[in-house]
Amino acid sequence: MNRLAFGRLVNTQTVALVGVLLLNWLLFPGFFKIEWQDGRLFGSLIDVLNRGAPVAILAIGMTAVIATKGVDLSVGAVMAMAGAVAATLVVAGYPTALAIVAALAVGLLCGLWNGILVALLDIQPIIATLVLMVAGRGIAQLITEGSIVTFSDPALIFIGTGSLFGFPMPVVIAFTLLVLVTLAVRKTAIGLFIEAVGVNRSAATLAGIRSRLLLIVVYALSGLCAAIAGLIVTADIHGADANNAGLWLELDAILAAVIGGTSLLGGRFSIAMSVVGALIIQAMNTGILVSGFPPEFNLVVKAGMITLILVIQSPFSSQFMNWLGRRNRGAAR
Amino acid sequence: MTYFKKLALAASIATALSSSAMAADMTIGFSQIGSESGWRAAETSVTKQQAEKRGITLKFADAQQKQENQIKAIRGFIAQGVDAILVAPVVATGWDDVLTEAKEAKIPVILLDRGVDASQDLYLTSVASDQVKEGKVAGDWLVGAVKDKDCKVVELQGTVGSTPAINRKKGFEEAIAGHNNISIVRSQTGDFTRSKGKEVMEGFLKAENGGKGICAVYAHNDDMAVGAIQAIKDAGLKPGTDILVVSIDGVPDIFAAMVAGEANATVELTPNMAGPALDALAAYKKDGTVPPKFIITESKLYTPADNPQGEYDARKGLGY
Numbered sequence: 001m002n003r004l005a006f007g008r009l010v011n012t013q014t015v016a017l018v019g020v021l022l023l024n025w026l027l028f029p030g031f032f033k034i035e036w037q038d039g040r041l042f043g044s045l046i047d048v049l050n051r052g053a054p055v056a057i058l059a060i061g062m063t064a065v066i067a068t069k070g071v072d073l074s075v076g077a078v079m080a081m082a083g084a085v086a087a088t089l090v091v092a093g094y095p096t097a098l099a100i101v102a103a104l105a106v107g108l109l110c111g112l113w114n115g116i117l118v119a120l121l122d123i124q125p126i127i128a129t130l131v132l133m134v135a136g137r138g139i140a141q142l143i144t145e146g147s148i149v150t151f152s153d154p155a156l157i158f159i160g161t162g163s164l165f166g167f168p169m170p171v172v173i174a175f176t177l178l179v180l181v182t183l184a185v186r187k188t189a190i191g192l193f194i195e196a197v198g199v200n201r202s203a204a205t206l207a208g209i210r211s212r213l214l215l216i217v218v219y220a221l222s223g224l225c226a227a228i229a230g231l232i233v234t235a236d237i238h239g240a241d242a243n244n245a246g247l248w249l250e251l252d253a254i255l256a257a258v259i260g261g262t263s264l265l266g267g268r269f270s271i272a273m274s275v276v277g278a279l280i281i282q283a284m285n286t287g288i289l290v291s292g293f294p295p296e297f298n299l300v301v302k303a304g305m306i307t308l309i310l311v312i313q314s315p316f317s318s319q320f321m322n323w324l325g326r327r328n329r330g331a332a333r
Numbered sequence: 334m335t336y337f338k339k340l341a342l343a344a345s346i347a348t349a350l351s352s353s354a355m356a357a358d359m360t361i362g363f364s365q366i367g368s369e370s371g372w373r374a375a376e377t378s379v380t381k382q383q384a385e386k387r388g389i390t391l392k393f394a395d396a397q398q399k400q401e402n403q404i405k406a407i408r409g410f411i412a413q414g415v416d417a418i419l420v421a422p423v424v425a426t427g428w429d430d431v432l433t434e435a436k437e438a439k440i441p442v443i444l445l446d447r448g449v450d451a452s453q454d455l456y457l458t459s460v461a462s463d464q465v466k467e468g469k470v471a472g473d474w475l476v477g478a479v480k481d482k483d484c485k486v487v488e489l490q491g492t493v494g495s496t497p498a499i500n501r502k503k504g505f506e507e508a509i510a511g512h513n514n515i516s517i518v519r520s521q522t523g524d525f526t527r528s529k530g531k532e533v534m535e536g537f538l539k540a541e542n543g544g545k546g547i548c549a550v551y552a553h554n555d556d557m558a559v560g561a562i563q564a565i566k567d568a569g570l571k572p573g574t575d576i577l578v579v580s581i582d583g584v585p586d587i588f589a590a591m592v593a594g595e596a597n598a599t600v601e602l603t604p605n606m607a608g609p610a611l612d613a614l615a616a617y618k619k620d621g622t623v624p625p626k627f628i629i630t631e632s633k634l635y636t637p638a639d640n641p642q643g644e645y646d647a648r649k650g651l652g653y
Contacts, residue, residue, distance in 0.1 A: 051535075146368035146374040148556070241556075294520070295521050298521075
C-alpha cells in the first residue's frame with residue numbers, strides 16, 4: 001500500500017519539478033539553503049512556494065473548470081477587483097474582516113455570473129469569461145480611480161506577508177485550499193460528476209447529474225479562488241494595483257493545469273498535479289532570478305522549458321517510450 | 334495681382350483675429366492615452382489644473398490605450414475648431430494623416446511626454462523628459478553618496494525592450510562609468526510593477542548572500558523600489574541604511590518611504606508637461622514666437638533633505 005502511494009507520487013510532473021529545482025541548484029548553489037529568520041523560514045525554496053501560491057490557488061479553481069470542458073479567463077481581472085475592493089474598504093476605515101468578506105463575495109459573485117452565462121445561457125466558456133476578463137480590470141480601475149491604493153492595516157497585510165508555523169501565509173492558505181478541495185472532489189462523488197459533465201454534458205444530465213448547478217458551483221469556486229489570490233497579492237505589496245494585479249495570471253493558471261496533466265477537452269483532472277504545475281512555473285521564475293540570466297532571456301528560457309515538459313508529457317512520447325521498451329525487451333530475448 | 338492682394342488681406346485679417354484671441358478664452362483639446370499608471374493619472378489632473386490656472390477651457394478625451402480612439406478624438410477637436418490640441422501619443426507611428434489634417438485646419442498640435450515618428454513640421458513642439466538624463470542623475474547621486482567605497486548595485490529594470498527601461502539603464506551606466514568602485518552585479522526586469530519589484534529583489538537578496546553583499550538598489554521606477562524596500566525589510570535588513578535605494582519618477586509613496594528613512598533618492602519625472610506646453614502655446618498665439626521643437630523638462634533629484642513630507646502631501650491628491 002505504501003509502495004503504491006509512493007509510486008503515484010513519481011510521475012512526469014513531480015519529476016519535472018525536481019528536475020527544474022536541481023537545475024536551479026546547479027545554476028545557484030545556495031538554492032536549497034533554508035534558514036530560520038525572525039520566526040519564519042527563509043530561502044529560495046520558500047520563495048518558490050510563496051510566490052507560486054497565488055497561481056497555485058488560481059490553478060485549483062481553474063482545474064475544476066477545465067475538467068468540465070470549460071475555461072475561466074476572468075481570474076486575473078477578478079484578482080484585481082477583489083484586491084481593489086479590500087484595499088479601498090480598509091482605507092475608508094471599515095473593519096478588516098468586512099473588507100475580506102466583501103472581497104471574497106465579489107469573487108464569488110463574479111464566479112456565479114460566469115457560471116450563469118455558461119450553464120444557463122449556454123454561452124461558450126471562453127467567450128462568457130472573456131466578458132469579465134475585459135470588464136473586470138476596468139471595474140477594478142474604477143474602484144481604485146487608477147492609482148495604487150496603499151494601506152497599512154496589519155491584519156490585511158498578514159494575509160500576504162505573515163507566517164504560520166514558519167511558513168508564509170500564502171503557502172498555508174494554498175495548502176489548506178488544496179486539501180479541502182481535493183477532499184471535496186475525491187472523497188465525495190463531486191469529482192466523478194465533474195468528470196462526467198466534462199466528458200459529455202448531455203449524457204451526464206440524462207444520467208441524472210444536475211449539470212447546470214454543478215457548472216455554476218465550479219465557476220463560483222474558481223471566482224472564489226481568484227478572490228483569495230487577489231487578496232494575497234494585494235496584501236503582499238500593501239496596496240491594490242488595479243493595472244497590474246493578476247495581469248496574465250489566467251494564462252499561468254491554465255498552463256499550470258495543463259502541465260499538471262489536466263485535459264483541455266475535459267474529463268481528466270488532478271488538482272494536486274495542477275498545484276505542482278504552478279510550482280514548476282514559479283521554480284523557473286525564481287531560478288531565472290537567482291541564476292543571473294540577462295532579462296532578455298527570461299521568456300525564451302521559460303518557453304523552452306515548458307515546451308520540453310509538454311513534449312515529454314505528450315501521447316507521442318509515451319508511445320515512443322512504449323515502443324522503446326518493447327524493442328529493448330525484444331533485444332534482450 | 335489683385336488675387337494675391339486679396340489673399341494677403343485675408344491672411345492679415347486671419348492673423349489679426351488669431352492674435353487678438355486672448356489666452357483666457359482659448360479652448361484646447363487634450364487627447365490622453367488612458368490611465369495605465371498612477372503617473373498618467375497625475376499628468377491628467379495636473380494638465381487640468383494648469384489649464385484652469387490660465388483660464389483655458391480644456392476638452393479632455395481618454396483614449397483607453399487605443400490609437401484609433403486618439404485619432405478619433407483629434408478629428409473631433411478639429412471639427413469643433415479648438416485653438417490647440419495636446420496629445421500624449423500612445424504609440425510613435427501612424428500619426429501623419431491626422432496631424433496633417435490638424436495642420437491644414439491651422440490648429441497647432443503639441444506632443445506631451447512621448448514623441449512620434451512623423452515630420453517635425455506637423456507639430457508645434459513636444460514636451461518630454463530626458464530619460465537618459467533621469468538615469469544619469471540617479472547614477473550621479475549614487476557616485477556622490479558612496480564616494481570611494483566599493484559598491485555592488487542591483488538593478489531593477491523596467492519592461493524589457495521599453496524605451497524608458499533602455500534609456501534609464503543607459504543613463505545610469507554612463508554616470509557610474511569610470512567609477513570602478515561601483516558595479517552593477519545583478520540586473521533583472523521587474524516590469525515597472527510593485528509586486529514584480531518585490532519578487533525580483535527577494536531573488537537578488539538570496540543570490541547575494543542574504544543581501545549582505547548588496548550596497549545599493551537602482552530601480553527604473555519608484556513602484557519597483559517600493560516593492561524592493563518591502564523585500565529588504567522581510568530579509569531582516571534596513572532599506573535606506575544597509576541597502577541604499579535610488580529610483581526614478583517621484584510618486585507619493587516613495588516620498589512616504591523617504592519620510593520613514595527607507596528610500597534615499599528619487600529623480601522626478603514631472604507630471605507637469607502641460608505647463609511648459611501651454612506657456613509655449615501662449616507665446617506662439619501672442620506674437621508668433623515659434624518654440625523649440627523639443628522642450629525638455631527638468632529631471633530634479635529629491636533626497637530626504639528636500640522635505641519629503643511636504644512633497645508627499647503636495648502629490649497625494651493628484652491621482653498617483
